[in-house]
Amino acid sequence: MVVFSEDHIQETRRRGRIEVICGSMFSGKTEELIRRLKRAKFARQRVEIFKPAMDTRYSEEEVVSHDSNSIASTPIDSSASILLFSSDKDVVGIDEAQFFDEGLIDVCNQLADNGIRVIVAGLDMDFKRIPFGPIPALLAIADEVTKVHAICVKCGNLAYATHRITKSDKRVLLGEKADYEPLCRACYMESLKEETENK
Ligand SMILES: Nc1ncnc2c1ncn2[C@@H]1O[C@H](COP(=O)(O)OP(=O)(O)O)[C@@H](O)[C@H]1O
Numbered sequence: 001m002v003v004f005s006e007d008h009i010q011e012t013r014r015r016g017r018i019e020v021i022c023g024s025m026f027s028g029k030t031e032e033l034i035r036r037l038k039r040a041k042f043a044r045q046r047v048e049i050f051k052p053a054m055d056t057r058y059s060e061e062e063v064v065s066h067d068s069n070s071i072a073s074t075p076i077d078s079s080a081s082i083l084l085f086s087s088d089k090d091v092v093g094i095d096e097a098q099f100f101d102e103g104l105i106d107v108c109n110q111l112a113d114n115g116i117r118v119i120v121a122g123l124d125m126d127f128k129r130i131p132f133g134p135i136p137a138l139l140a141i142a143d144e145v146t147k148v149h150a151i152c153v154k155c156g157n158l159a160y161a162t163h164r165i166t167k168s169d170k171r172v173l174l175g176e177k178a179d180y181e182p183l184c185r186a187c188y189m190e191s192l193k194e195e196t197e198n199k
């Protein structure tokens with residue numbers, strides 16, 4: 001029996017489905033999204049990538065990973081715009097999906113129902129570990145879910161949450177290593193305890 005580690009059918013045959021890549025910050029969500037989208041392009045699929053226009057962290061136009069991998073994208077303000085730009089596409093990628101409105105759930109379903117492969121990447125939880133924006137509902141309706149993990153910067157175990165270093169209670173705060181760190185559950189709890197003690 002021959003076992004392929006990659007399901008190549010996704011890259012060559014037009015078949016509607018929703019794939020969600022989730023995890024903490026630095027877990028490799030964007031790299032995995034870019035990897036799948038670049039492979040789809042090699043397979044001559046018509047690909048479009050969207051990101052929230054407010055995510056200007058590394059670039060206004062491109063989707064960029066923490067390791068500087070990048071791919072051209074279309075920044076948009078509202079999930080409804082995705083439908084306008086996607087009718088002639090085979091594959092649609094969406095990064096930083098946690099920042100989109102709840103309409104994204106219906107948009108992804110409509111695209112997949114129309115035969116488009118939809119690949120969504122986003123944070124599953126905010127810095128307080130509360131499920132983030134439309135991601136929990138997208139996980140529910142997805143055909144396939146991939147949870148990726150960063151390395152806990154305190155102990156080297158697998159990280160599962162994002163700890164905010166910067167003092168701010170706002171839910172949305174763009175940032176990277178100076179503002180956030182990926183931690184395992186035990187180190188996350190320890191950090192919260194230290195913060196309470198130092199108040
Ligand atoms: N603690 C960490 N654990 C794993 N990767 C890390 C860590 N800190 C920095 N990185 C870098 O982040 C990259 C993943 O970046 P990216 O795909 O943009 O993640 P995400 O989109 O999940 O935030 C890794 O390839 C690695 O180079």
Ligand SMILES: Cc1cn([C@H]2C[C@H](O)[C@@H](COP(=O)(O)O)O2)c(=O)[nH]c1=O
Nearest residue numbers: 024025026126127162171172173174175
């Ligand atoms: C946890 C958390 C994160 N953010 C912001 C910080 C970054 O700009 C993005 C996440 O980017 P990544 O590709 O997953 O590294 O989200 C936020 O606004 N609020 C939060 O609670």
Ligand SMILES: [Zn+2]
Nearest residue numbers: 152155184187
């Ligand atoms: Zn740890």
